[in-house]
Amino acid sequence: MAQLAALVVTQDDEFKRQIGQVLRSGGVPVGLLEDRRPAGDQTVPDLVVVDIRGDVPSGLAVIERLRATHTTTAIFAVALAAEPDLILQAMRAGANEFFMWPVPEESFQGAVRRTHTRRESAHASAKPPSVTLVFFGAKGGAGTTTVGVNCAVELARLTKRQTVVVDLKPGFGEVALFLGVRPRFTVLDALENLHRMDKDFLRELLAKHKSGLDILAGSEQFERPGAADAGAVEELFRVLGKSHDYVVVDAGNQVNSCSIAALYAADSIFVVANPDVPSVRNAQRLVDKVRQLGVGGERIRILLNRASDQHMIAPKQIETALGYGIHHTFPSDYKTVSTALNSGVPLSLTNNSEIAAQFDSFTRHIISPGEVADKAAVEKRRAAFSFSFSFLS
Ligand SMILES: Nc1ncnc2c1ncn2[C@@H]1O[C@H](COP(=O)(O)OP(=O)(O)O)[C@@H](O)[C@H]1O
Ligand SMILES: [Mg+2]
Known part of the structure; x- marks a missing residue:
């Protein structure tokens, strides 16, 4: 059975542990991705949970960056308070779901199930659009x-x-x-x-x-x-x-x-x-x-x-x-x-010129925007992630 690849973006280990538990106990198979993945691992997460409890603007920036590169990934924002303004900002940045901390297990898992269903039907649909x-x-x-x-x-x-x-x-x-x-x-x-x-x-x-x-x-x-x-x-x-x-x-x-x-x-x-x-x-x-x-x-x-x-x-x-x-x-x-x-x-x-290599990486990025094969870009993305972590808590 296909499982969901999930990533938790936070600096708080307790947050990561608890979210991991809720993610895994809802009936949908969820694989948690490590922040620091081995070089060459280009798995694009199906779901990212972003901790925006601390520094809200940085949390929103993380969501925005994720949304720009991972167009089909479901993004869940977790905040301290459910203020209408904050919910709107998170949605505008690209979040699909918004939860208050501590996350309500049932509705959180409902959202995970919806992500899974959407992913399955996207994979089942015959042909991607031109x-x-x-x-x-x-x-x-x-x-x-x-x-x-x-x-x-x-x-x-x-x-x-x-x-x-x-x-x-x-x-x-x-x-x-x-x-x-x-x-x-x-x-x-x-x-x-x-x-x-x-x-x-x-x-x-x-x-x-x-x-x-x-x-x-x-x-x-x-x-x-x-x-x-x-x-x-x-x-x-x-x-x-x-x-x-x-x-x-x-x-x-x-x-x-x-x-x-x-x-x-x-x-x-x-x-x-x-x-x-x-x-x-x-x-x-x-x-x-x-x-x-x-x-x-x-x-x-x-x-x-x-x-x-x-x-x-x-x-x-x-x-x-x-x-x-x-x-x-x-x-x-x-x-x-x-x-x-x-x-x-x-x-x-x-x-094998530099310009030929540039066409190769440019085109690979068009084919799968979220997963750039070129190692430099993977490194760059990893750096962006660590950068975002340091701003989060
Ligand atoms: N990266 C590049 N380095 C050196 N010369 C280039 C480069 N890209 C294009 N050229 C040269 O520039 C000229 C114009 O390119 P072309 O693709 O016909 O431009 P356009 O279609 O914009 O008019 C061509 O002689 C081409 O060989
Ligand atoms: Mg021309």
Whole structure:
């Protein structure tokens, strides 16, 4: 029988002991995770009990951090008093349940059972929903196509699931070129034939890369896809969402009605910027625009490409200017990138460079946001946990 993996975040051993007992005695099999797990153990807890009895703001910060990385984990907050304000704050931070100390056994175990039922039905449901990832350049040449294409290849390679990359850039997109594939059809063929689109027809339109990745190649017309295509673009994303597990979009660097349709469809919006003034200024405008459009600002992720030791602008300054942390950094490595480009073989399939390793860890994080395989990230997470403990009691 599947058991729930639970983590208790506290500095109080007595709290941990008592919560452990209540967790384990409710009929649902619960495995307690150690705070300091062995390196390589990437178990994502199904349930985390957070002690917010001491320093409330730090406790809430712990919940917020957990929620950001563990989207499906059930978080239980335990406080000293059930004040409406505090309950609201805990819920806003991301807690699913709120209990007063000492926890009432019966209702606490009821919540554990609900977590277990939800987990079982999530595992039983046939297919996880399709994920749409949109790459948007802060400026031309920032590396949007490079980053989007390499991420798409990695997704196809690592997951072996249906993955498609869509070149949405008007006028001579370069996605197929980067992949060394000569397409017979383009995105315009798809947009013009939506009325007769079925699985077989779609398969005809897609070019295949040797990694398993499907490619919907870029237009060869300067003005298209244009304003008149926006409705069809939106529909195209719905079609691809049914046929593919991952839809990766190179949206270019222009805000227009088609790229806006992509933004609306996006689960994550990756803004690709370089550490220079035009990138930061344009990224600022883009972030504002996304917010204006009512697209959830929490879907934005800033990617810093072509980073080097001699930053023209320091990463911290970029983060302050944009109001977002930098989600991932890719080093500047013209030789590796251009060799891959010229041979039509994506980075991840070529060499063991630092930039290839960065694509690997970036993509693994997309596949399972809670469990980053890369050791450095595991270390970082462990450090964050110990940091939170020291603030708790
Ligand atoms: N991390 C990087 N280091 C060095 N050169 C890069 C890097 N990323 C992209 N480039 C180069 O920058 C140029 C523009 O990249 P491209 O992906 O076409 O940008 P965009 O799609 O944003 O216009 C290409 O010549 C590419 O090889
Ligand atoms: Mg491009």
